[in-house]
Amino acid sequence: MSVFQYVSDEASLNALVAQYQQSKLLVLDTEFVRTRTYYAKLGLIQAYDGKTLALIDPVAIADLSQFWALLADPTIVKLVHSCSEDLEVFAHYGQCQPLPLFDSQIAAALCGMGHGLGYAKLVETCLDEVIDKGESRTDWMHRPLTQAQLTYAANDVLYLHQLYPQLQAKLHAEGRLAWLYEEGERMTEGRLAPPDLDTAYLKVKNAFQLNERQLAYLKVLAKWRMEKALARDLALGFVIKDHGLIALAKKQPKTIGELIKLNDLTEQEKRIHAKDILRIMQTADLVNLPELVDVLALKPGYKSAFKTVKTCLTELCEHHGVPQEMLASKRHIHEYLQWRWNEQRGSLPTVLCGWRAELAAQALEQLVL
Template sequence: MSIQYIDSPDQIENLCRQIANEPWIALDTEFLREKTYYPKFCLLQIAAPGWVACVDPLAITDLSALFEAIYQPNIVKVLHSCRQDLEIFYQITGKIPGPIFDTQIAAPLLGFQENPGYAMLVSSFLNVNLSKAHTRTDWSERPLSADQIQYAADDVIYLCQIYTAMCEQLAALGRLHWLESDFALLNNPELYQLSPENAWLKIRGKNKLTGKQLSIMQSLSEWRERTAQQENKPRNWLMQDDMLLELAKLQPVTLAELAKIRNINERTVNRYGKALCALVEEARQRPPKPMAGKENAVKKNQQHEAILDVLSAVVRIRAEENSLNPVILASRKDLEQLLFGDEDCLLLHGWRYNMAGRELQGLLQGDYSLSLKPEGVVISAA
């Protein structure tokens, strides 16, 4: 298949016409993020049956017409593991190009493991082993070689074939509509908004901090995120997570105290020391933001464990009936969330709710009962 390499504005109009004639298109991006906070958008690959194009966003400064064509709501956008790609689209346009079909999300309904890699799907569906020759390519370098362009184009060429096969198999199983609510969640802008105020939630080890320590860590995490955004640098270039935790524990309020902390970068002390000490001093004077669920956390007892065992049995039964790995349907953690009333539990949304969540919720609320009969476990209305 001939690859259209789009690197001038006068080529965009013809590409937009091609897109407008398609019910769906496959999309992928190449970007760099090793040295920046925000991804540097380097290449956009677009394909449909019969054609493929690679668009150079470094050569074309105005892609508004192209994005308008892509964002048309009557065209399904097919991606694999789409979160980072959609983040780029959101940062550029402030919108999500729905409707979305993510092959990584769909794959478990066809018996694959959770979050399968793209290479696995290409191998399984097409019996093709993807080349790794350009895995470490610097996509910002120009000109791109013919091999690099082919490598990038292959991602969407194969994605078209996988999507077609997936839709046929899911339709045959009556499962294609199961994914609608899962894909709809990808249109939530909050998934792609980088909030400094909530940066502390992603730091491991925060649960071991209390009182002033937690307040300091929250304040420093917000500072690091805002500074990384302003300077467009990776957050860990400014300060590693373990150093944030160390500062929260040691609580330095002078430059001398800060400089004595083991492994802290001298450049960090010189450039940001006064601001860091001021943040520590201020955070010590106020209570921390509460950790979600901590106040209402329930300590599991043997009765809880027994209930979880019963729920797990139902999950195994429903998973076997639908030829799924039980872990794909619900993990033990998912069942705990359901038991303790977590509204974000996966079993309360999408196809999982229809397959098992409704029944499990009914059992917990007493609307259903479970009995053992010669033919097996039977769930019936109470």
């Protein structure tokens, strides 16, 4: 059983932070609940410096500011596993991002151990320890937490600390330690920026189906939905689902009667939001219309060009022992083609940045697309 300190008051937390400030490595994990909310509900923070394993109770502690400041300390390496959701939690609750960042899942991939390796599998492979994952679907907001829940949470950082020397040594031997930290910087980029309300419509599924006039309606509707979601801390789909917004933008109801006839909205959505929706739709700017949503994949030659780039990158992945998902994913290829076909305007695609550029830039430049 893990030995841990349960921290549920500010004085204990601040004493712990003072200790952690002396460390060069801090292991981190979070437990949270997300069902209907826009933001995850933070239930527990696990931290371990190799000496004190702490389970920090954010439900009981009102002021976590000193702990959040610790995460931004550039002299302490923050060790995590598959951390994208943790980063979202840190951004929302702490307005911070943990840098420098060492993600053990990415480290394992760069070491040739496989892409997307789960924590339990990584621990079993490297340490020959079997972790009980029985509490993974627990309600982390419920108090008091059981001994089984606390032990499960503690184990999530206990073994990660033991994995670090192995992964670090392998990356150093491969000359890829700098790649790992570069990935950490890339993962944390832009996470502290507030949601962009004016471009929310671009993320609505099937927005590409709409003409400019319909997009003008979708733009104000998506902005309104995002504002509602943020104000009430509701997942977007629990305000109105994407296909409901698309239907409204296409059919443009002018009266309650017309809106009620729409089958794409639930009865609850109509009852709660009908007046708001009609009011918001009247604010659409029908003079300065948005541009059509450009769907690259529908352009002539896309499939052929995609295959050419994928073949090139896949060969590079095999040659260098890098997982395809890190260099030749669908998103990476799509982003590259968009940049290439847009006369190389705008930000460089990911595949032409940092260590990826070292591997791929020259080969991609020679492709005829």
